[in-house]
Amino acid sequence: MADIIQLLPDHVANQIAAGEVVQRPASVVKELLENAIDADASLVKLIIKDAGKTLIQVIDNGKGMSNTDARLSFERHATSKIRSADDLFNIHSKGFRGEALASIAAVAHVALKSKQDQEEIGTEIKIEGSEVLSQEVVATPKGTSVAVKNLFYNVPARRNFLKSNNVELRHIIDEFHRVALAHPNISFSMFHNTAELFNLPESNVRQRIVNIFGPKTNEKLVPVEEQTEIVKISGFVGKPEFARKTRGEQFFFVNNRFIKNSYLNHSVNSAFEGLLRERTHASYFLYLEVDAKSIDINIHPTKTEIKFEDEHTLYAILRAATRHSLGQFSIAPVLDFERDSNLDTPYNYKDKTANIPNVEFDKAFNPFQEEMGKAKGAISYKKEQSAGWESLYVGLESKGNKTQQEFSQVQFESDPQSPSMFDGKDTNSQLKTFQLHNKYIVNAIKMGMLVIDQHRAHQRILYESFLQSITIEEAVSQQLLFPLSLNFSTIEVAVLQGLKLQLEQTGFMFSKLDHDEVELTGIPVSVSEVSVSIVLERLINDVENQVPDSHFSQSDLISKSLAKSLAIKSGQKLTSAEQEHLVNSLFACKEPSITPSNTPTFITLSSDDLDKKFK
Ligand code: ADP
Ligand code: MG
Numbered sequence: 099m100a101d102i103i104q105l106l107p108d109h110v111a112n113q114i115a116a117g118e119v120v121q122r123p124a125s126v127v128k129e130l131l132e133n134a135i136d137a138d139a140s141l142v143k144l145i146i147k148d149a150g151k152t153l154i155q156v157i158d159n160g161k162g163m164s165n166t167d168a169r170l171s172f173e174r175h176a177t178s179k180i181r182s183a184d185d186l187f188n189i190h191s192k193g194f195r196g197e198a199l200a201s202i203a204a205v206a207h208v209a210l211k212s213k214q215d216q217e218e219i220g221t222e223i224k225i226e227g228s229e230v231l232s233q234e235v236v237a238t239p240k241g242t243s244v245a246v247k248n249l250f251y252n253v254p255a256r257r258n259f260l261k262s263n264n265v266e267l268r269h270i271i272d273e274f275h276r277v278a279l280a281h282p283n284i285s286f287s288m289f290h291n292t293a294e295l296f297n298l299p300e301s302n303v304r305q306r307i308v309n310i311f312g313p314k315t316n317e318k319l320v321p322v323e324e325q326t327e328i329v330k331i332s333g334f335v336g337k338p339e340f341a342r343k344t345r346g347e348q349f350f351f352v353n354n355r356f357i358k359n360s361y362l363n364h365s366v367n368s369a370f371e372g373l374l375r376e377r378t379h380a381s382y383f384l385y386l387e388v389d390a391k392s393i394d395i396n397i398h399p400t401k402t403e404i405k406f407e408d409e410h411t412l413y414a415i416l417r418a419a420t421r422h423s424l425g426q427f428s429i430a431p432v433l434d435f436e437r438d439s440n441l442d443t444p445y446n447y448k449d450k451t452a453n454i455p456n457v458e459f460d461k462a463f464n465p466f467q468e469e470m471g472k473a474k475g476a477i478s479y480k481k482e483q484s485a486g487w488e489s490l491y492v493g494l495e496s497k498g499n500k501t502q503q504e505f506s507q508v509q510f511e512s513d514p515q516s517p518s519m520f521d522g523k524d525t526n527s528q529l530k531t532f533q534l535h536n537k538y539i540v541n542a543i544k545m546g547m548l549v550i551d552q553h554r555a556h557q558r559i560l561y562e563s564f565l566q567s568i569t570i571e572e573a574v575s576q577q578l579l580f581p582l583s584l585n586f587s588t589i590e591v592a593v594l595q596g597l598k599l600q601l602e603q604t605g606f607m608f609s610k611l612d613h614d615e616v617e618l619t620g621i622p623v624s625v626s627e628v629s630v631s632i633v634l635e636r637l638i639n640d641v642e643n644q645v646p647d648s649h650f651s652q653s654d655l656i657s658k659s660l661a662k663s664l665a666i667k668s669g670q671k672l673t674s675a676e677q678e679h680l681v682n683s684l685f686a687c688k689e690p691s692i693t694p695s696n697t698p699t700f701i702t703l704s705s706d707d708l709d710k711k712f713k
Contacts, residue, residue, distance in 0.1 A: 102178040103167045106196060110183045111175040114194075119201045119399050122260060123150025124269035126202055126246050128400070131277040132192035133199075134158035135284065136179065137242060140300070144288040149263035150270055151249060159241040162214040165221045169233060171210070172225055174200040188390050192355065195399070199244075204228045205256070206249045212242040227252050268642045271295070271589065275310055276356035279349055279383060282306035303333065307383055311347065311587045312614030320427045322384060324419035329388050329412055331419050335366065336381035338373040338424070340585065343632050344639050347381035353390060358402050365413040369420035384416070531677040537668035539677045546704040552672065554699045555684045556665035560624065561694040562687050564657035567622075568603040575605035575620040584616040584631050586638075591616060593638045600656050624664055633663045658694045 106114075120126060127144065134142045137160025147153035163171060170176045177196030180186060186194070202208060203225045213220030222236040250257035260266055267290060274296065278286045282303050288296040298309050308316045319334040336347065348366075350357050370380040392407040406412055532540045534549075541548040567573040586594065591614055594601070598611060605622030621630055640659040641652075666672070672680065684690045684699065693699055 101164050101166045101170070103163075103170045103176050103196075104178070104181065105170075105173060106175040106177060106180070110180070110186075111196075113183055113186060114175070114197070114396060119195075119198055120205060120249075122269060123154055123249055123266050124273045125400065126150065126154050126206075126249065127156070127270050128273040128277065129193070129198035129202065130154065130156035130244050130246070131273070133244075134160055134242070135277070135281055136191045136193055137161050139241060139284065141285045142287075144274060144286070146267070146270060146288070146290045148291070149266035151257075151260065151263070151266065153245065153247050154249070154270075155243065155245040157241065157243040159239070162217075162220070162241055163212040164214060165233070168210060168212050168221045168223055169230070171199050172203045172208075172223070172228075172230070176200070186396050187394065189395050190353075190390055192401075194395075195401075200228075202246055205253055206251065207247040209245045209247075210242065211236055211238045213238050213240055215240045264642060276349065278310060279303075279306060280351045280354045280356055303383070303385070307334065314585055314614055315587075318381075319383075320423050322382075322419050322423040324415060324422075326415055328392070328408065329386055329415055331384060331386055331416060333384040334382070335370075335384070335420055335423060338370060338380065341370075341374050341378035341380055342635060343378055344635055345379045347383070348379070349383045351383075351385045352393065352404060353387055354385075355395070355404075356402065357404050359404075361409055361413060362416060365417045366420050369417045369424065373424065382420075384420075386412070386416075388412075531674060531681060533672055533677055535668075536671050539672070539681060541681060543702070546702060546706070546708060548700055548702050550681060550684065550700040551668070551698075552670070552677075552680060553665050553668045554693045554697060555680055555690075557661045557693045558687050558690060558699050559680070559683045560661035560664055561657050562689075563624075564604050564622075564660050565653060567605065568600050568653040568657065573603055573605035574623045575607055576623050577607075577620050578618065578627065581609055582618045582621075582627060582630060583610075584618070584634065586614060586616050586634075588614050590635075590638050593641050594634065597637070597641065597652060597656055600653050604656065604660065622660075625660075629663070633660060636663050654694075661694060 119129065123146075127146075127150065131142060131144065134156055137158055139158035139160035141159045143157040145153065145155040145157070167178070173196075175196045177194060179191040179194045179196075180189070199208075199210075204227060207224075207226045209222065209224050211220055211222045219235050220238040221233060222238070223233045224231040250260070271288075274286070274288050278284075278296070278298055282301050282305070285300050286296065286298045287294065296310065298306060301309065304316070304319060304321075307319065318336050318340040320337055322331060322333050322335055324331040333351075348363065350359055350362055366382050366384065367380055374380060388406070394405040395401055397403055397405050530542055533552075534540050537552060539550040539552055539555075541550065591611060594616065595611055598608065602608070605620065605625075607618060607620030608616070609619045610617035616634075618630065621627065625633055637656060637659040640662075641655060691699055
């Protein structure tokens, strides 16, 4: 078969957005998957070892390469996808820069095998740090396999900069999701250290989303469809009631390419206005098809940012289409949506300024009003909670748990500094405190005054109490009247499974925890039922973004995350009993002066400092 790869002439190569393509294992995954798609593969397999640090391999059944092309593919600016500078503005393939394989081969050990359909025999190239070690004939199935080993073996600074396996794998899975969502008509599978993480058969978009994010996703999806002269929109948005605190499932695809675009993101969010609970984020999977000539993909080396010719009009159309779907599918029955006739009539987008569609709906309608009220009451520490100030002492409180009571007592007494700070008085009584701006607790002490940050202090208290529960394995759990079932994706459940033991030790009791099913029969006393899902969501998020650090164990991470979620916030008014209790509990801690993330919990102002100010 004819060779198709050519070196781009300098003047074209020079117009290609310069910059680093290979930043981490996930970048390699993205480039290799995209090459497989450009080769018209119908079956793509991704194999990862040690979060890509040891091996990243992509095997496809695409059109393969001739011997010469296989060799040429590793040259910089060698591509079969564009020929001239004009082509840069009419791109129909994922790749066009001709740089990926060259950049990857410069920093790894690469083995490429490829065979074209009509050939008997294929070719295998081994290349290390840009140096070709061998090219030999090989028996191999139709298509291409690229194995990238020991990434950054010759760039120690880069290799050391890589995050923990958890984090790198998360990035890889993100890239895999993006490519797999953009091409539901292609079968994808992914393996990590021999375990199969995903097996996605060819399907429609909805099925692909469900196969990735779990069967429960299906009922959450609302279809969005719109066709105008300048854009065809299809896909789904998540029903507002399933919106989550963490920004996660937000995907734009433009001409089957995942892109990031904060302006369009804003457009979709604005369509959700009035429908989302506070600080939750809409999820969406939106596919835009536009004329390839109306976008510029060549503005960023990783090709995830693109420039639209007419972003304003797109904004308006996208917003109206989303709003329309939310209304039509009785998400908000009161929505009175008036379709903007502009969207139906073809118009010339080149000369026309955006016409913001006139969307009418009942602004006052809020389907979550009731639920929001509930949530607020439970998350904040309301007085009507049974134990008043004791709620500050959650986890350390007695409730028949003597060990914990004794523990805090022991710590308190063995702490040589704390009692003396309070003017020699018995700290448990006579503590004079004052709350400043519902944020700080001010205390007179022997040497002057103490200003405690209530949120940070409570974090320290909760942190030590959770850590203690985990290590002494004796948590106080509240039994739920009815099992609580929560919505999480398969990956999130996998994260929770990894933490199950420790979570149980803090008081979570799982009756189900597999695939995408999570059901709880008990939760820690310090967690209210309505906040469970947020607390676990944040925990998953924290685990996934964890920076590698050998002295942070998982128990530590869980305690930290829970403490952060559950600590009283600034802005919360505290009674003097609560303030006093907070101060006492803080100084009963092993390390009262810093939060689990090493920021100060209090500062002191000495009388000398004050005296100086009055001079
Ligand atoms: P680009 O994708 O921007 O053209 P790459 O460096 O990723 O640049 O790839 C260089 C060339 O190698 C491609 O243009 C293509 O012709 C060929 N190639 C790379 N991967 C594959 C594959 N999996 N199957 C067939 N051809 C491939
Ligand atoms: Mg490429």
